[in-house]
Amino acid sequence: MPAAIQDRPTAQAARTPLVVRLLVLATFVVILNETLMINAIPRLMESMHVTEQAAQWVSTAFMLTMAAVIPISGWFLQRVTTRQGYAIAMCVFLAGTAISAAAPHFSVLLVGRIVQAAGTAVMMPLLMTTLMTVVPEQDRGRVMGNVTLAISVAPALGPAVSGLILQLGSWRLLFVTVLPIAGAVTYFGLRQLNNIGEPQTGSIDWLSAALATLGFGGLVYGLSLFGEGDAKLGPTVGIVVAGAATIAIFVLRQLKLQRTDSPLMDLRTLTHRTFALSLALMCIAFLAMMGSMILLPLYLQNLRGLTPLQTGLLLMPGGLAMGLLGPTVGKLYDRLGSRPLVLPGSIGLVLSLAGFTQVAADMPYWQVLGLHTLLMLSLAATFTPIFTLGMGALPPNMYAHGSSILGTLQQVAAALGTALVVTVMSARSGQLVADGAATAAAQLSGMKLAFVVATVLAAGTIVAAALLPNRTSETSDAVAH
Template identity: 60%
Template sequence: MTVATDVVDPADFEESAEKTTGKTPLIIKLLVAATFVVILNETIMINAMPSLMVDFEVTARTAQWLSSIFMLTMAAVIPITGWFLQRVTTRTAFTVAMVVFGTGTAIAGLAPTFEVLLAARGIQAAGTAVMMPLLMTTLMQVVAEKDRGRVMGQVTLAISVAPALGPAISGLILQLGSWRLIFAFVLPVAAGVTVFGLRHLKNVGETKVGPVSWTSVALAGIGFSALVYGLSEIGARSGGQLGVIIGIGVVFVAAFVAYQLRLQSSGSPLLDLRTLKHRNYAVTLVLMSIAFMAFLGSMILLPLYLQDIRGLSAVQTGLLVMPGGIAMGLLGPRVGRIYDLKGARVLVIPGAIVMVAALGALSRIQADTPYALILVVHVILMVSLAAIFTPVFTLGLGDLTPELYSHGSSLLGTLQQVAGAVGTAALIVILENRSSALVERGSEADAAFVGGLQWAFIAGAVLGVIVVALSLLLPPKQEGAAASVH
């Protein structure tokens, strides 16, 4: 085992955190700022699609690949981060993530062709994929158990507000000129965060020496990217080709899992699945996955309705749903404090119930539903999710032993990608099948679409009921790793 020269023992950090109750370590503030910047980039391109289509003379279908490549790269890279974060120091991981992200941003801003821009977005995504597991892993290492909820709430603030602000910021920038200005805005911000971080960031914990399993890398990259892509294309494409892509994804993911179980005996799996032996982590993993299925699936439905039925632009749609994202983020720190005092159940159970109610309310949506009512229900939905995500993240990762933190963060991130794709695919299929059935019965296209939308939101509410049931399995109070069932 090798140790970085400026390594700080996690136990010392725990003791320090105990003495500085109420304060967030500087290292977490730096990583939250960096994570905010890279996550902001995920949604900042939404409003630039029309101008990109004109400049590069591509179709909307082709332009959509700028979002697809980001998603596919994230799905391929996140499973590797558990191994990566154990093999390099905190500063090295931060530097790699931000330099890769910055390089992709610079190339994107200067891209002479659509293909170059597409590759640049993939490079950006590779850097982004490292930041979230790095933040979560470091948080678990340096923050005392009794303060983790509060600090995790601040993380929720960053990851909720950033994507909500992305479309609004890009809309304002596009008023000033070309879509290239978006990258010109992001690059200096990312560079500033990187320079400041390198001046103040300290290494945490120890690094391990161990070989990388390139077979695992290949299986994970092909399997998860094929699975997420295939699922995300349901509704946009049809035919046997899509089934083949999904089938390939399933086979490669299954092979990846089997290979990781085999590698566990040698002590160097790419993704350590021994995390699943910890009861609370396993429960929160399933709960989080189903909640993400309902959440992301529903978040696809609302913009479809607002733009296709109500005729709103992408900017107007972004502004209407932005208050929900901001409310979710602002509530995060308060939810975290309650978690530190009361545990997960008192937050997750009512949060899940309110989520079901909000999705149920959206299932009553009509072609002329007032915008104010849609906004209020959406805010309620996002607030309910704040009561779920912060406690579940904190409880699940807190159930693990320190050497599994990076693998736990990686597995959570991986299943979020897969669950989001599954949820989106399932709800879109329900929407389209119901709409087609109504058209065959003589309904007009818009009325049929609204009818399909209602059924899709009902399906989301059913997923919410499952989340309620799973939340009853959570412990009354937070339990440490020592109390886990192995």
């Protein structure tokens, strides 16, 4: 079948395979929920009578579950059909959404968010693996441009969408709105979806599964605790170290299992230089995006006095621009390769973050809008080529493992980005307040320093971009010789 497709590139280029379009739509709906609750924290505190630290768990628990479940998804997706994987993921997500909408207590809401995240964790690897299987190399950039909409724009639009919905009433409306949409996507997806490839038989190494859950989950949990005060710093560092140590044991276990071709997460994917470089670039870029998503709402609401709705509307154009540019970037990648896109995108990323280091109490809103839009457009120019190039550098039997590693490290990068900017901001502002500075001025100074750190880290994307090959075929040639 792939040979037949390559014989008709022009005809194939006219449309994206139905299975991929259905999976993109489903993935967009489920990933949107990762950041949907960010603006609902104050409403949740009032309704459920919980502290701000407790309320933050509706987002932390979601991210934590994603980090724990995604490592197992590579094994899972190799052993079920496309329809089975889709049905299980979406039904689990629907169950979690229903539990969250009807939750009588905060603990039940947390359970609902964990169930939601478990379904979401399977969707992105399922989408990436299917895309790499059914789309020929010459069309992958165009199709991956549509995927960018789901995996990058959805979390960027989450706070804006929630800000609009919260104007109408309770935080429960967020789940009530998502439920019928996700239900319709599930129903029509199952009616139209065909199986791609054949499932493989094999048993799971439960020790690896436990190590992955404890290691990646513990690392993300520990990182999410940073910024909660010096009193918790010792235990927080301990959790992060324990998580990292568990991941190290997990890695050793996978290296041993690779000798019998039975790893839970095949780390031989990282021996492919292009995939490893793409992964590093993606992590840094995602870290920068999530860091800015935390800092900008804090700046606009706490220091500028905007409502969640006004904040969402101000940041929405950047998210929409990112989504609209995704397909165009994909087509340009198919025609020009990665370098003409990723290098300017990396430079734009650094420039936008550098612009935010000059943030002030009276910075014009058009400047905030312009810098945020530049940030989102730069990420759009970066994400699509590196996802396509990185996954394309792997052999087909490693697609599931590659997408699993990519999804897991994306969650770790998100947690690290959040922890980093919050810790830097809190430490700086706390020091200035102790020295007698006004609270608002101290917070602003902390935000500036956090953006400086993010800018320095983002500079690493320029180096990685310069080292990437222009096309996957160059990677194949390098490996062959």
